[in-house]
Amino acid sequence: DYTHPDLAEHIWVNQNEISNDDIDNDNNGYVDDVYGWDFYNDDASVCHYIYDRKTNLNLSLPEDNDNHGTHIAGVIAAVADNGLGVAGIASNIDIKLMILKINGGSEGTGSISDAILAIKYATKMGAEICNISWGTTRYSPALKETIKESDMLFVAAAGNLGSDNDNKPVYPASFKLDNLISVTFIDANGRLTKLSNYGKSSVEIAAPGTDIMSTVVGSYQTLSGSSMAAPHVSALASLLYSYDSNLYPSAIKNIIIETLKPITGLKDAILYPGIPNAYNALLEVGKIRLDITPPIIKLETAYDKGDIIVPIQVEDEGGSGVRVIRWLSGIREITDFNRGTTGLAVENDQINVSKAGTYTIYASDYAGNESIQIHEIEDDKVPPSITFSYNISEDYKTRTVNIRVVDRQSGIRRVKYLPGNKKESDFLPVGSGTEIKFENDRGRFNVEKDGIYTLYAIDNRGNHIAKPIDIRTVLSEDIKFTQSDMSMIVGDRYDLRAFVKPANTTDVIIYTSSNDRVALINNKGRIVALSEGTATVTARTNNGIKVICRIVVKRTP
CATH class of the missing domain: 3.40.50.200 (Peptidase S8/S53 domain)
Structure with missing residues (x-):
């Protein structure tokens, strides 16, 4: 009454x-x-x-x-x-x-x-x-x-x-x-x-x-x-x-x-x-310890596939505790949140939005202290980057293309390839192109013929790129060592380099030793002297060109 x-x-x-x-x-x-x-x-x-x-x-x-x-x-x-x-x-x-x-x-x-x-x-x-x-x-x-x-x-x-x-x-x-x-x-x-x-x-x-x-x-x-x-x-x-x-x-x-x-x-x-x-x-x-300090709001922008995520961390140093966190789109004032009764709830300490723009985050503690932070979300507008290399099998029947696709914002949604010189639009119809399986930004695929192929990548915000690559078999014409004879002491290690012409050959160099108990060589050309004796090291390309080096291993200098 x-x-x-x-x-x-x-x-x-x-x-x-x-x-x-x-x-x-x-x-x-x-x-x-x-x-x-x-x-x-x-x-x-x-x-x-x-x-x-x-x-x-x-x-x-x-x-x-x-x-x-x-x-x-x-x-x-x-x-x-x-x-x-x-x-x-x-x-x-x-x-x-x-x-x-x-x-x-x-x-x-x-x-x-x-x-x-x-x-x-x-x-x-x-x-x-x-x-x-x-x-x-x-x-x-x-x-x-x-x-x-x-x-x-x-x-x-x-x-x-x-x-x-x-x-x-x-x-x-x-x-x-x-x-x-x-x-x-x-x-x-x-x-x-x-x-x-x-x-x-x-x-x-x-x-x-x-x-x-x-x-x-x-x-x-x-x-x-x-x-x-x-x-x-x-x-x-x-x-x-x-x-x-x-x-x-x-x-x-x-x-x-x-x-x-x-x-x-x-x-x-x-x-x-x-x-x-x-x-x-x-x-x-x-x-009673009075709480006169508004909550502190910390924000960042992240991506989860097609969604834009804003992880939210709110700290209340005054002691009364965080009571409510709300958000609204646009630039807002504290009064727009009506002491926390207006606005969208924050779940799992983050908000998910579908598009870039300006958002206002509100927090209040139990002492009634309030704070807001305006957060500008810029969309991911940068397409993924693609780098590649390829190697050709020893029998020349298979070309393996190794690719790395990187997108530091929204992440990779899909990677494909097509034969020929293609544009982004050629990959958009459903089912077009061959999809490449990826793990940790890396993937690979095999083709049987030389020629132009186009790599395609799209991120989770729809930015895409098409990158033509030229796969060519380049046969080796010559191979040489810097020396034809060398001496080593048991326990020594040495990198024996083979120089192949032309420099852009796609041929593979295969290293062998005539006596693995005396001198062992790996597929990078590193020799390990194991015991006293003589061995012949051979470097051969997969089209048959080869060069040799005589290795003499001694116990002491």
Whole structure:
């Protein structure tokens, strides 16, 4: 009830919206959202009244009751020292209550999808704490992700069925998240009631929740349940947040837990058996390390076949942790991302795009620090490079072409060849050309005849090249050694070079030794003197031309 005299002073007002002009003045997607939004009715009504003639008051409309949310609001922030009703726990700070209604109708029902929209609205509009005094047994990955990606602290009621949340979870209270704290309720004697949900691993703390007097629409009322316990914790969190604007959810949660007042009777019922101790928590808040440093975004460009990939590395040196990474095409401002609620999600620490251009990457931490980086992606416009060599078999029947194709950006998609002098377009029809198998940038193929052949390569971004090569058999005409006799000592090594004319011959030189036990020669012409004696080394081309060198091996010089 935003008109309630004990609440009106602390109701949040959207200063960028003009009331009742039917225009979305701040372009946030909601028209006339001055006090928040009613997601149940999809309008800006937020509270629904019926005039009561007996009391002369606007009370809650039975068909769409808003007493529950108004009661929670009073526990947190009912105005103090005004001579009216009650005083909220956090009433003495500059606190504002954003009204986001997701449950409605006479039964107070709602949907998870509306809850997700409400959380995104609150995140976008800068709220710091989200009190969730509702629950469902339905698990929703989308709800969990939305909470995880928000920089708000979530305080969630554990439920009022007297059941074990470890066995039958209540969401969102049972989500295990650093920015969410789950709360059950106790009576005035510090004991769980028969309706208090519990859970040794799933319910974290307790708070007062029995016979709590607070505001309702147009009046006051006593209510009980975990819905009343949660705002006690939300109010304490508000007091802690008022210390500094650069605090963050996990730090606030840790302080609340570390300064709990122990309740022995809760030891076997909840994870942290105690209730909040506001005094001790406020004494500790000054010890929190503030996070004032925006996340650092590091980008590069890579390729995966036809896709352009931008690997993204985000570091948060301030300590609150990276909460969300988003991206949009074009040059954007931080405000375009609406505190991380707008933009495309980054999956597996990278984004995949189909074309070059300008993209903006956004990151935010849980302290609300934001950063963007504009990344210019230049497409791969350079075709692959092709180098080749060839050799002709000793019997002249086979020509082996060895090729190396390199593309340092998007990578090679396909390599082919065709006989004759061809153009790139000759390789484009499906099935044209003979494909060459490749490994580590290298491949080979065999042909039987001399002539012109064209090599073709295309990379994963469609850049291609056609390179004609001339395969010619060039017979050797002469072969010589630099010397016809030489002496060696056992253990010596020597490279005996054979010079062949013409220099561009394709003939192969074959080296042999008449006595491998005296002098051994490999196919590169390297001689190893093994034992005393004489051997004749022969170099012969595959068309029959040869030259010899006499080798004398001695034991000592």
